[in-house]
Amino acid sequence: MSRSIPLFDRPLRQLLRRADTRRSRARSAVLTQNRIYILPSRQGWVFILLLTILALIGINYQNNLIQAVAFLLTALLLLSMLHTYANLAGLKVTALQAQDCFVGEKAAFELQLGRTTRRDYEHVELRLAGGEPLVTDLIDSEQQCLRLYLPAPRRGRLASGPLLIETLYPLGLLRAWSWVDIGLEALVYPQPKAGGCLPQAYEPADEGIGQLADGGDEFGGFERYQPGMPLQRLAWKAYARGLGIHAKSYPAARARHCWLDGAQWPELSVEARLSRLCHWALLLERQGELYGLRLPGVELAPAHGDRHRRKVLRALALYREGTT
Amino acid sequence: MNPYQLSRPALNWLLASIALVLLPLIGRVPGWLLALAAVCIAWRLLIHQGRLSYPHWSVRVLLLLGCSAGILVSFRGQIGVETAVALLVLGFLLKLLEMYQRRDALLVVYLAYLVAALALLFNQSIPLAIYQLVVLAVISTALRSVYQGSRVDGWRPLWQVLRLFGQALPITLVLFLLVPRVEPFWQLSWQQGNATTGLAEQVAPGDVARLTRSADRAFQARFDGTVPAQTQLYWRAMTLSQFDGRRWRLADGYRDQGTQQGPSAVGAAAAIERERAPLNYELILEPTGQRYMPSLALPVTFAGTLKRRQDGTLQLQNELLQRRQFALGSQLGRNLQDLPRPQDSALPQGSNPRSQAYARQLWQRSERNPQTYLQAILQLYHDRFSYTLRPPPLPGESVDQFLFDTRQGFCGHFASATAVLLRAVGIPARLVSGYQGGEWNPYEGYLTVRQYDAHAWLEAWLPPAGWVMVDPTAAVAPERVERSAEQLFARDEQFLADSPFSPMRWRGEWLNRLRMRWEAVNYSWQRWVLNYHQRQSGLFRDWLGANQLSRAVLLTTFLLGVLLALVACWLLRRNRPVPLHPCDRAFVRLQAQLAKRGLPRRPDESVSAFCQRLQQHYPEQSEQWRRLAEQYTRYRYAGEGSTEQLCVLIERCRRRLA
Numbered sequence: 017m018s019r020s021i022p023l024f025d026r027p028l029r030q031l032l033r034r035a036d037t038r039r040s041r042a043r044s045a046v047l048t049q050n051r052i053y054i055l056p057s058r059q060g061w062v063f064i065l066l067l068t069i070l071a072l073i074g075i076n077y078q079n080n081l082i083q084a085v086a087f088l089l090t091a092l093l094l095l096s097m098l099h100t101y102a103n104l105a106g107l108k109v110t111a112l113q114a115q116d117c118f119v120g121e122k123a124a125f126e127l128q129l130g131r132t133t134r135r136d137y138e139h140v141e142l143r144l145a146g147g148e149p150l151v152t153d154l155i156d157s158e159q160q161c162l163r164l165y166l167p168a169p170r171r172g173r174l175a176s177g178p179l180l181i182e183t184l185y186p187l188g189l190l191r192a193w194s195w196v197d198i199g200l201e202a203l204v205y206p207q208p209k210a211g212g213c214l215p216q217a218y219e220p221a222d223e224g225i226g227q228l229a230d231g232g233d234e235f236g237g238f239e240r241y242q243p244g245m246p247l248q249r250l251a252w253k254a255y256a257r258g259l260g261i262h263a264k265s266y267p268a269a270r271a272r273h274c275w276l277d278g279a280q281w282p283e284l285s286v287e288a289r290l291s292r293l294c295h296w297a298l299l300l301e302r303q304g305e306l307y308g309l310r311l312p313g314v315e316l317a318p319a320h321g322d323r324h325r326r327k328v329l330r331a332l333a334l335y336r337e338g339t340t
Numbered sequence: 341m342n343p344y345q346l347s348r349p350a351l352n353w354l355l356a357s358i359a360l361v362l363l364p365l366i367g368r369v370p371g372w373l374l375a376l377a378a379v380c381i382a383w384r385l386l387i388h389q390g391r392l393s394y395p396h397w398s399v400r401v402l403l404l405l406g407c408s409a410g411i412l413v414s415f416r417g418q419i420g421v422e423t424a425v426a427l428l429v430l431g432f433l434l435k436l437l438e439m440y441q442r443r444d445a446l447l448v449v450y451l452a453y454l455v456a457a458l459a460l461l462f463n464q465s466i467p468l469a470i471y472q473l474v475v476l477a478v479i480s481t482a483l484r485s486v487y488q489g490s491r492v493d494g495w496r497p498l499w500q501v502l503r504l505f506g507q508a509l510p511i512t513l514v515l516f517l518l519v520p521r522v523e524p525f526w527q528l529s530w531q532q533g534n535a536t537t538g539l540a541e542q543v544a545p546g547d548v549a550r551l552t553r554s555a556d557r558a559f560q561a562r563f564d565g566t567v568p569a570q571t572q573l574y575w576r577a578m579t580l581s582q583f584d585g586r587r588w589r590l591a592d593g594y595r596d597q598g599t600q601q602g603p604s605a606v607g608a609a610a611a612i613e614r615e616r617a618p619l620n621y622e623l624i625l626e627p628t629g630q631r632y633m634p635s636l637a638l639p640v641t642f643a644g645t646l647k648r649r650q651d652g653t654l655q656l657q658n659e660l661l662q663r664r665q666f667a668l669g670s671q672l673g674r675n676l677q678d679l680p681r682p683q684d685s686a687l688p689q690g691s692n693p694r695s696q697a698y699a700r701q702l703w704q705r706s707e708r709n710p711q712t713y714l715q716a717i718l719q720l721y722h723d724r725f726s727y728t729l730r731p732p733p734l735p736g737e738s739v740d741q742f743l744f745d746t747r748q749g750f751c752g753h754f755a756s757a758t759a760v761l762l763r764a765v766g767i768p769a770r771l772v773s774g775y776q777g778g779e780w781n782p783y784e785g786y787l788t789v790r791q792y793d794a795h796a797w798l799e800a801w802l803p804p805a806g807w808v809m810v811d812p813t814a815a816v817a818p819e820r821v822e823r824s825a826e827q828l829f830a831r832d833e834q835f836l837a838d839s840p841f842s843p844m845r846w847r848g849e850w851l852n853r854l855r856m857r858w859e860a861v862n863y864s865w866q867r868w869v870l871n872y873h874q875r876q877s878g879l880f881r882d883w884l885g886a887n888q889l890s891r892a893v894l895l896t897t898f899l900l901g902v903l904l905a906l907v908a909c910w911l912l913r914r915n916r917p918v919p920l921h922p923c924d925r926a927f928v929r930l931q932a933q934l935a936k937r938g939l940p941r942r943p944d945e946s947v948s949a950f951c952q953r954l955q956q957h958y959p960e961q962s963e964q965w966r967r968l969a970e971q972y973t974r975y976r977y978a979g980e981g982s983t984e985q986l987c988v989l990i991e992r993c994r995r996r997l998a
Contacts, residue, residue, distance in 0.1 A: 070457050076524045080872045081460040084516050091511035102911045112944045188487045
């Protein structure tokens with residue numbers, strides 16, 4: 017839709033995308049009869065063949081008991097239709113969120129399966145197109161959070177695609193299914209690959225910070241722990257003594273920063289370069305150093321922390337995404 | 341865990357259903373196959389416990405080949421139902437040893453269904469039918485537990501299946517009653533290979549007495565209207581006119597000659613048929629492996645699968661391998677009129693010379709009057725002969741020895757001797773083999789005729805009366821004809837010698853009544869269930885009138901629709917949304933208020949997380965949100981505080997927003 021508005025293209029698209037993801041976050045669907053399909057399963061067809069054989073034997077030998085068995089199994093088949101349908105009708109699927117991953121890993125999509133009725137739901141199978149099935153029940157609980165995984169072979173955005181909800185309850189003779197578009201999207205970061213040297217782009221920090229940073233690699237005292245601080249910096253001994261969680265500060269570490277530059281390693285392909293940048297970004301983050309990212313069209317100032325890391329990875333994931 | 345793997349309860353149910361399916365097959369499939377079943381089940385259990393591993397494929401192939409050959413040898417290469425069942429059983433036993441996944445288990449389940457149904461070919465008694473219903477439920481439980489979800493529970497599938505069966509049985513009943521039965525339009529008759537007792541196509545002296553050793557049921561009869569007196573119940577099965585001096589046989593070429601189909605009549609009999617309304621009755625004949633069909637006097641109405649011979653006896657088109665029901669109508673009290681053929685008066689040259697000489701002598705004394713002659717013979721029996729279940733053996737000229745030496749015999753001896761005496765003076769006579777009398781069951785009002793009711797008598801051609809029935813046994817032992825064989829022979833140890841455990845041996849009054857009741861139930865079962873296909877068209881005619889077939893289809897559809905709709909209502913009755921807890925209802929109202937202010941609660945956000953967010957958003961009301969989160973958590977998860985208190989708090993928060 018944004019293609020029709022060439023002006024303000026990028027900001028508008030971002031806005032729309034944000035609106036889109038927000039909408040999809042709250043997106044939920046209740047399975048009703050106009051989206052549930054039901055047909056005999058493969059085993060069901062074999063069962064129908066069995067019924068036919070029994071009926072023929074019953075007729076051939078004029079054996080009413082064998083015919084009664086055939087009728088009983090027919091009744092089970094007919095009833096299965098209702099039970100199978102009832103085992104999907106009234107389920108409510110809510111898309112929660114997607115979890116990003118690296119190429120080669122599996123992206124997780126979180127869903128909530130709830131019910132709008134008071135019936136038990138048993139043996140409900142959920143599967144994303146291209147993913148592994150997950151079997152679950154809703155017997156005593158009102159709802160359940162589930163995680164479905166999709167392999168992420170390529171960098172960029174990974175849409176969850178439609179969700180297949182199916183059930184073979186109670187006897188596996190009939191299969192009821194429904195497709196729900198959950199509209200989640202995960203980011204797939206480049207696969208981190210070690211290689212090259214640490215970028216040589218050390219630059220002196222601002223003077224002010226330099227003052228503060230006096231002390232180099234030396235231990236600079238404790239500071240209050242904040243979520244997101246690297247675990248290596250935690251003062252475990254202090255914690256063990258019952259003094260609460262503190263982090264050791266190394267002011268010098270803050271003093272240096274480096275730039276991860278997409279123009280490095282020109283001999284490598286784009287993907288290989290991104291993989292290497294990703295590796296370094298993760299490493300620097302782990303070591304608690306400041307790092308910035310410079311890609312054509314993107315520049316992220318040196319910083320540190322979970323949020324920064326996510327920003328960097330996102331930029332790496334989406335770099336020139338539209339072109340490939 | 342692989343969702344397609346078999347769970348432990350599924351395996352247990354599967355093994356249980358296999359064991360239960362095999363139980364009624366004892367005696368039908370070779371014993372070693374059942375032993376193999378025990379081994380396979382034990383092996384599979386040990387595999388599941390991890391003490392043994394799956395057999396190598398070569399072992400399985402060897403087992404398959406060896407056991408298939410073993411089955412063929414056990415049945416001597418005959419391909420019958422039992423062979424087929426044995427092969428099916430073998431198939432699912434060996435499948436057990438390579439059952440890794442759901443797909444393999446399903447094959448076993450389907451084969452179990454098939455074998456359970458096939459067991460009903462061998463035996464259709466009430467106990468077995470109930471047992472098989474239970475087995476079907478267990479097999480379905482196995483199927484259900486194969487499809488159990490993440491929550492694996494041993495008994496839950498059973499309750500579910502029982503509920504399913506409860507819903508299925510009314511539907512089954514509708515289908516059973518209303519689905520029109522069709523005659524088999526093909527004929528695939530595998531022999532069912534069990535020797536049955538019954539009448540033979542030839543009678544030597546002493547043959548009939550052998551049947552009294554058996555209490556097996558021959559047939560059951562129910563009459564429309566009055567029941568004939570015991571002395572009238574001569575069930576004719578075959579007439580034997582070929583005599584070789586010792587044995588009586590069916591005449592040569594008899595089977596295919598002079599038979600006629602349908603209810604048209606024989607010559608002069610046609611007039612009789614129109615005269616009086618026939619006695620209508622219904623017969624349930626046990627399998628005989630032969631083609632005879634007992635009937636009273638001259639049958640005039642009978643089904644198309646029967647033929648009537650010249651001599652008035654009925655014949656089936658095929659050997660009777662299954663219990664079947666027939667509706668017949670007979671003209672009582674009239675003699676048959678078919679003209680005698682040469683073999684009806686033939687005697688082998690020089691056989692039984694003493695009898696022949698005696699016959700001529702007696703014939704002279706009776707002034708060549710057939711009636712007087714016959715009376716003289718019967719009088720002779722009455723005066724000088726005795727009736728016994730244990731006649732002495734007659735190795736030589738049997739009639740001579742019987743008439744002049746032993747003078748003791750069973751019905752066959754008397755009938756045979758009388759026929760010889762008649763033929764010796766040129767009166768055509770033939771032996772009739774069949775049953776006499778029967779036991780009346782007062783509870784259901786029907787007659788049971790057993791093998792020990794087998795009887796032999798004769799018919800003599802005495803114009804102008806036609807073939808006159810003569811029962812010499814009545815002359816020597818009238819009680820045999822007046823009472824049932826069971827009452828007559830009860831003290832004789834030869835009687836029922838082959839049926840040591842037969843309930844017919846029960847003597848007590850109380851036990852006898854119990855037996856009668858049970859037999860009555862069985863009879864109704866036979867009439868209403870096992871032979872339903874023969875009753876259905878009659879019922880349709882009564883219930884549905886004209887246009888039966890289309891009405892039956894309509895009615896079936898309608899009733900099925902109603903039943904399924906009832907089940908659907910029951911299933912979906914809990915479709916109403918879950919009512920919210922009062923506190924939650926208040927909280928939802930609060931949420932709506934907040935959503936209007938652009939602060940919706942995210943679906944994955946807990947109440948306390950939401951309140952935390954609100955605390956940040958409304959720092960001035962921070963304390964209030966903290967308390968709300970704390971009270972809510974305490975109330976819902978620790979059960980502290982009262983509902984009202986919390987509701988009031990939530991309400992207050994909401995009002996402060998507004």
